[in-house]
Amino acid sequence: MAYSWDNRVSFVVKYLYDIDNNGYLDERDFACLALRATIIEGKGEFSFxxxxxxxHIMLSLWEEIAELADFNKDLLQDGKITVEEFKQAVQQCCMGRRYEDFPQAMKMFxxxxxxxxxxxxxxxxxxxEYRFNCITKFPxxxxxxxxxxxxxxxxDDDRRRGGLTLSRYEELYAQFLGNPEETSAVYLFGPLSEFFNEFES
Incomplete structure (x- = not known):
């Protein structure tokens, strides 16, 4: 269950997008993601x-996700995307697709x-780097x-190179979100636990 598609998408919401950990996605999460990316890429240094x-990248992603996920057309009223709405959006735009076929803003993210x-x-x-990323995301x-x-x-190619190149990362990310089977891509963000599903309740 820890590596089921459902659990993987719950992980993405909780540990990659829902920065303020309030149980849903909104525009503020993506503004926070922009600042986080800036500080991490700059290794503490800030560049305006x-x-x-x-x-631009993160708010484009928010707008794209919001458009895909707003099934009940209430986003304009509350500005929120629930985990279930996000899952439906991912299923619609990522399931069975390669990275090249993902929405543009998602590829940029x-x-x-x-x-x-x-x-x-x-x-x-x-x-x-993988170890550091895992340990700073979840317990x-x-x-x-x-x-x-x-x-x-x-x-074998990854081992020869000493890790994941961008193209390999893109391929694994697409499988993580878009393949219901449990391939090696399920380890992209670390050893997942079933408790991620608790996020939905």
Whole structure:
């Protein structure tokens, strides 16, 4: 159950998008994501021009998700997207699709996310960077579980390169969201737990 499609999408909402942890998505979450991306990419340094760039990416993503997820047409009233609405949107625009076929703003977010994880800017997410990203996103009490998840995700080519390139990250991200099967992509964000489903209740 920890790596079911349902649980994976719940994880994305809770640990990647719902920055204020209030149980739903709104425009403020994506403004916070823009600032987070700017500070992490700058390794603590703040760049206003980089913030503007990230703000454009994140608010475009919000608008795209909002348009896809607003099934009951109440977004204009409350400005919120529930977990269930987000899942329906992901199912509609990502299920069974490759990265190239994802909505443009989502692709921009995925590429931006890669940059945040690739701390040394060498174009490869290695074991240390993966470990750091996992441990700062959700509670983990055993580093070996994280390392096992990383190794389980790698192909032979990934091992030769020492980790994930951007194109490989894009491919795995698309599988994480768009493939109902439990492939090696389920480890993209670390060792998931079933408790992510508690977010829905």
């Amino acid at each position: 021009s980089k913030l503007q760039e990230n703000h 995925i590429d931006s996310n890669f940059k945040m994880v690739d701390l040394n800017d060498d174009g490869v997410i290695d074991a240390d 983990i009490d055993d580093v070996e579980v994280v390392d096992e998840a990383f190794n389980s995700m790698l192909s």
